[in-house]
Amino acid sequence: MPGRGSRTAPLRPAGPARGAWAFAAAWVVGVAIALLTGASSVVILLMAGLVAMAAGFVAAPLRLRRAGVVGVELPAVATTGEPLTAVVEVTGRWPVHVEVRVARPADGAVATAERVAAGWCRSERCEITGTGPARGRWDEVRVTVASAGRIGLFWWRRSFTVRCDPMWVAPAAAAVPAHTMPLADEAAGVAPGAPVRGHDELDSVRPWRDGDEAATIHWPSSWRAGEVIVRQQRTNAVERHVVEARRGTGDAAAEAARVRSAVEAAWSLGAGASIVEVDGTRIGEPHDAADPTALLRWAAVFDGPDPTPPPVPWWRRPVGVTHAEPDTSVVRTARWAIAAACLAPAVMVLQPLGYGAFHIAVVAAGLAAGAGLTTMRHPVAKGLRQSMGLACGVGVGAALIDVSAVDTPASVLRFVMPQVLLALFVMQGFECTDRRSARVTLAIAAVLVAYAGGIRVDDRLGAWLLASILLLAVASQLVGRPDRRPATRGSAAAPSRGVRWRHGLAPVTGAALAAISTVAGLVVIPVPDGPAQLTLPSFLSERREVLDDGGLATPGGSPLLGGAVQGPGKRTGGAAASYPGFSNRMDTSLRGNLGDEVVLRVRSPQPDFWRGQTFTTFDGTTWFVDEDAGLRTEGPDHAFGRASGDVLGVADGETLLQTFYPQVDLPNIIFAAPRAYRLLLDAPVWQRLDGALRAGVVLPAGSAYTVLSVRSSATPDSLASQGDLAALGAPAQYVQLPGTTTERTRQLAAELAEGTTSTYEVIQAIDAWLTDHVAYDLEASLPPEGGDAVDWFLFESRRGFCEQIASAMAVLLRSLGVPARIATGYVPSERDHIAGVWISRAHDAHAWVEVRFPDDGWVAFDPTAAVPLPGEADDVSVGGELFDAVAGFVTDHAPHLVLGGGGLLVVIVAGRSGRAAVRRRRRGRWGVLQDRFTVAATRAGAGGTEPNRDLAEVLTGEDARWLADELDRSAFSPSWQDDDAVYQRGRTVLVELEHAGRR
Amino acid sequence: MTPAVTSESPTALAHGHRVGVALGRAVGGVLAGRHDQIEVAVACVLAGGHLLVEDVPGVGKTLLAQSLAAASGGAFRRVQGTADLLPGDVTGTLAPDGDGFGLRFRPGPVFAHVVLFDELNRANARTQSALLEVMEEGTVTVDGVAHRVPEPFFVVATQNPVQMAGTYPLAEGVTDRFMAAVSLGRAGAEEELEVLAGRRGRTRLDSLAAVVDPAAMLAARSAVRTVHLDDTVARYAVDVLRATRSHPRVRLGASTRAGVATVAMARAFATLDGRDYVAPHDIARASRATLAHRIVTAAGEAAAEVVDECLAGVPAPRR
Incomplete structure (x- = not known):
């Protein structure tokens, strides 16, 4: 029953694909992980997932944008439960899933609908299969076109109603046929009751039937069989079976099935059939069942429509989710891709x-x-x-x-x-x-x-x-x-080359769009605030106790009594921990030839100084750590009070949460942002008076510990507003000067302080002066024995490294009466934008100055590095970081990327030409010609299985026919010989055919 | 008039080709249009098979058979099928030998090069069966003595499939003996005009002379048998046969003899096309001519459509 359809129908969501909810659940779990760990990488993953899910949600509407149903062809007659084929013409893009339902108006306004066929449509006109619906006449066809787009996560559908000729559905033939009366056909001139063939009889003899002549009894057979057997006289008359159809049996479908069975049995014997409808005692006129179509039409509506079954109440309906996705299976490629993705x-x-x-x-x-x-x-x-x-x-x-x-x-x-x-x-x-x-x-x-x-x-x-x-x-x-x-x-x-190219390009553009939207979405998301308190990671990859309680130890665990290991020429060797600042005494003339390896990776939302030690006492060349080992806590959760000189408590500032991942073996110094108030480390820890932390174990590579520090909100203005610190007075040890400090040093300090109103301005002035007059030089000459290192640095060499610059600043500030001290540790020099961690390398070991302000406590100032004041830190977004990472990667690896891209291109081209060469060798040049010919004909509408001559019919033209014959000759003729001229002509013809096909 | 083709031709296959073309042209000069059907008939003659022509009356069944017979040369006899026709009437019987007491075999009408059996389904089953031996083996056995019919021997039978009252439908064994069945169909308007104007049709039959003699026909037939059949092409024919056997709407699929007939017809088509090898489309075309009348379909199914479906389902061999 062909019918015409409409092109417009509202687009409606059809539901998620099977198991798609798991992605949503995974996303929620991902959010939890991001909140708990504060990892930027998880945020990136979440955004990529969000973009993918959003794309999955809108992919189908794009595919169904122009979807329409042009027409549906259903068979005019069908059988309940038997296979049937529907031909659907769909416009728009493919593949789409098509479901055909037939409907008929029921008694009231409510229509009943049944699914008859469903399947994938991959071209404008497709055949889909299904089974016949319930018995009866169906007047309306509803076609639902559904798709989940290329991503396949969320289904959308459009439902079209098509009016067409009714489809008649008959019940399948029953096992037991209806009552049948065989009759000879009067039209053929044979009297009724004359011997005819029945369906359960032999050709030559058959059982006795009422009306048989006594003369026809075949006595020998009767004797053998024990019943009356008559001779079967073959007649050439056309037989006719009269089938009785009883009305009002209550089950019209079953009766129709029995009648159908009887009529088909008659046909299978080569006889005609008539149906007599019997209603109680009233016998209707026999009517001829002319052909299968007429029989099925009769059986579809015999004795009125079947009663519609009452609707199943909701509590009796089977429990389960009906999925929009029609397929359940996973193909082999997909399964292995899953394994790779796992x-x-x-x-x-x-x-x-x-x-x-x-x-x-x-x-x-x-x-x-x-x-x-x-x-x-x-x-x-x-x-x-x-x-x-x-x-x-x-x-x-x-x-x-x-x-x-x-x-x-x-x-x-x-x-x-x-x-x-x-x-x-x-x-x-x-x-x-x-x-x-x-x-x-x-x-x-x-x-x-x-x-x-x-x-x-x-x-x-x-x-x-x-x-x-x-x-x-x-x-x-x-x-x-x-x-x-x-x-x-x-x-x-087969799609044309242009379409194939577009289809091939679509995933690439889709992926590019997804990547761009991921980065764009991440731009508005700030870098997470560090790990939440629930998941503070803390573990030791190896436990090496330090023998000396509260004392310093080498990474190996042995006590470190003196300074660092000294090499020739007072320069220390490459290991990270051999930085002289990580010992009890720091000789300012030493720097160490520090390496490039990564020492610390720190997950923290903001960079800060990762302070290890502070030094208060200075003798002109060397800084000394306080003797007092401080307060011991056992852990694993250590809480610390305010250290000497600190002002801010836990409640006074923002918390800065940092997790340190030592990448090499480190000594037992706990690096942390200043003002640590909580530490998670499963080992005893001493909090020294100056706030520095030392553990009872060394920190081997692969360990992790977490520190919570109070972060001051100092800004230049707030510091400047605190005025001249010298006027406030300070504990003596923070303004202590060595006896060797020269007069010209003090004079320089006084000169730089002239005209300033606050200590902050003095610091700025000293910083500026140092920037102008001093050069950073790791190879600076050493001060003379016994002399004042600061004097030598400020006025003689004017070259030095951070320890000397910091010492000079501290001495200048102390000479003005400002409380200052030296701190050593690591500065974060790089950021791993994806992992969201700060990286410190061995040469990032550093010394800087801390000045004590009345409102903020110790504030770090660095005359050499440019770590911003805590209050000045910029807010960064994950997207910005990701962009930085990608940009950095591209600029760092530009030649590799170009080479890699070129290599990939070469590989692809080589692969294609290699495949072509292999095919040429395997199939021969005529074989390749044949393949192209077949493809050209298939594109022109051929089925692809026909002989070459028929393919040529589709392509039309004398040349196509000639080529088809030549191809056959090359394959099947015993006398064929490869001829270059013929081959060349064949190629030319084929190229023209392909060209014509593309147009 | 087309000159007669003799057996003195340069190569055997070229000779076969010329015989076929000449026959086709001769028949085409009488029968209006229907070139495809004429080609099938000619191919059937070349392949050495017997032809069954089915259609409603008045479309030229008998004319096709007569013109084919006339063009093929040799002795021509005609039998009209009726219900009381007896086997002896067709094959010949023993008759008293002159004045003596002996019995002499008197050959029936099948002892000819071309036999036209008109309205075969009106003859009774016994008479139809009497044809089986002569059609398959070329001999008539009467009273234990086998008599050979002349070579080449070719039976053209016609039947009207519509008016079935009082007929004896051909048994599967009989239809299987016919290499090909052709349904003529109605001529187009232009061609009917040709007939009515006298340029085609029965009036032309009288002026039709034989284009070959029996010897040339035999040579052509043996030439056709030499056409090369590649194994892959033969496999295609086998696959088509198997497809008819597994087709859901077929009750009885094609026999192996049907396959032999298909291949022979395909060779004849190749010869007609002037080729020395069988191409897959020859097999396809031959299958349409040789299989449709052999398979038994479920009620109400057109056998030709079923054969087309089988062909569509089997991929043709290629290089």
């Missing part, structure tokens, strides 16, 4: 937990086993699959979990929980057989990525994050692709 997060988690290649291989093998078992050609039994999954999960768990490392409840979180989760993750792979569980698996993988982003601070995080996001995106897209396996027939015209 492996990346697993590696991301395993690496920071300290696992190596072996353990990664174990997890990879588990994931691969799951993928392999769920994609087998012959699926294994569910029980076997589950037990194998259990075995694999237990195996992975056993390989990963090190029970001996578990000693405290907290260590369970680190040494058992992630491992168990990974084992469960591997087991989930064995359950990943349909789209719902596939998406759940991918969502868990996404959560793992977020988790890894939360705990990882290394510089490979960005690359892993990018790889994971790409793999997750590809896998999730592959999972959502339309199922191709039940191939729908139809004129699947």
